Amino acid sequence: MSRGNKGLAALAALLLLLPLVLTNSYQYDVAIRIALNAIAVIALNLLIGYTGQISLGHAGFLGIGAYASGVLTAQFGWPPLLALPAGALAAGLLAFALARPILKLKGHYLAMATLGLGIIIAIVLTNEARYTGGPDGFAVPALGVAGLELAGEKAWYALVAGLLLLVTWLACNLIDSPAGRALQAIHGSEIAAQVAGVMTTRVKVRIFVVSAVVASIVGSLTAHYVAFVTPGLAGFFHSIELVTMVVVGGMASVFGSIVGAAILTVLPQLLSTFEGWETVVFGAILMGTMIFLPRGIVPTLAARLRKGAAR
Template sequence: MKTKILENKGLLVFLLIALLFPLFSVSSSSVLYTGTLVLIYVIITNGLNVLIGYGGQISIGHASFLAIGAYVSAIFTLNFGISFVLAIILSGLVTALIGFIVGLPAVKLSGHFLAVATLGFGVAVPEVLLKWDAVTGGFSGLFPERPIILGVVYDTDLKLYFLALGITVIVTLLINNLIKGRIGRAFVAIRESEVAATSMGINVPFYKALMFSVSAFYTGVAGSLYAHFIGFISPHDFNINISFTVLAMAIIGGLSSKIGPIIGALVLTFIPQFTDHVPGLSLVLTGVAMVIVILFLPEGLASISGKFKRKSQRKRKNAFFTNEERVKAGEKSVL
């Protein structure tokens, strides 16, 4: 219960900082650009957290779901004149359908076998997009237009930032409600023990496929937002490094945590901004951060505040007992 209260407070603090963030970045559009990118990664990591953190399944091919969402949105808006709002919903639904299809054969796999299967999917999709140049543009890529909602053109960094923030808040609320509901409880039960989940009447194969579908849906939404935010997409933008980066965000931030995806996205999006002058340094720091977190903070950086609080409570408890012992010792000496 206390952990949930801390996480809810953390979400409110993040929202407050996010709302005030543009005030501190008016002098630099690159800072606002990075902030928008952080929000997009928060959505992706939230989607991955549903699969790994709450469902206990592994995926190292999530960049492919991101690519599918981006290309679906770009193709619908450019070729069919569909509005951005409808395109982002369709991107999520199409990606969710593909995620469900991918999840069906994956339900019989686990551990490193599932990791290899998702890796194969992650490698295959960019190659398909590259060869299907009649639709995707191949090497030339596509140039999605800026989002237009109710006649408002989101053509500035500030407008795009607040659009990304609004979508991030909606996605976070939807995922939190999902996890608290019957579907979320089924996911957690499967993560804890598939045998026990089956004995409770949970259709494990169906819910495993559903995990992939839900996770893919939110990643597809992020892909749509990414495409219209960047303004250009090509198959090389969705390589396997993106999948590893998002996985690292989920692990470093903290799996099965509300605030974890936000912390992970913040850390691993801003690290390259300070280390881009040294080639490869950001990858090294990411690897080092993952090793440190896995060794000393298995529950991620989101667990730090809880650890400090428990430590202070133990100190207060020990101090209380020490005072009691002193009082008893004083009573004995008087007697």
């Protein structure tokens, strides 16, 4: 059994057994938020970790999904199962339209461009108060179909756990495919990838669109789960949280994405008594990871275990 299959089996077992130790609504809530963050971070890791294209405004796509679902269901009466793909389509089209000019940039120029995109989306969501409720946000109807609503932490856990397992499986298969090897070739050397016949621009645009669509779906689910949405979901700090999850868990590591999401979703709960210091702690963790674990937690530990087994 390959390492990817072993990891999937372990993840499936963990997701199946976890409800046995979750004893209250709060613990279920944390588990659901970890799964939602992990789904978004896996897709973002495909862009950052595997392809080497930084994005500091990715939370903007979560905001598009959340507000599309919220506005279309609350103000226009759309069923959630139509509003959610509509938001994903909007995010995908925006990402496709902007990917070519943005992804031509390199290094800090690319980082600044994606940062600007995220800020613009957050500002639009804040200022269009007629539809978005402005800075205060607005209530979002429950996720449901034909009068049946998804209610209760156990039902939501089953939904997001299944979706996390599916996204993890798809990501692992993508990485092991020729398309995944093209992503990693671009990260290694874009010029060498072009010489090898990889259509680098097309590949980068596609993975940018995929990561945006997945982020939008996560945003929609988050809005329906929380039953409320504010511009903070699309804000700069949330984008930095997502990037930090990628770096801490391990760039170019699908299962590292899950670990990073788990750690940095639980951490704010533990720091709730130190209100206002979360940003400082996030920065310190990011600095410490880059200094002592530059490859992230999972790749570093995996390398050490393999080295120890080889002795």
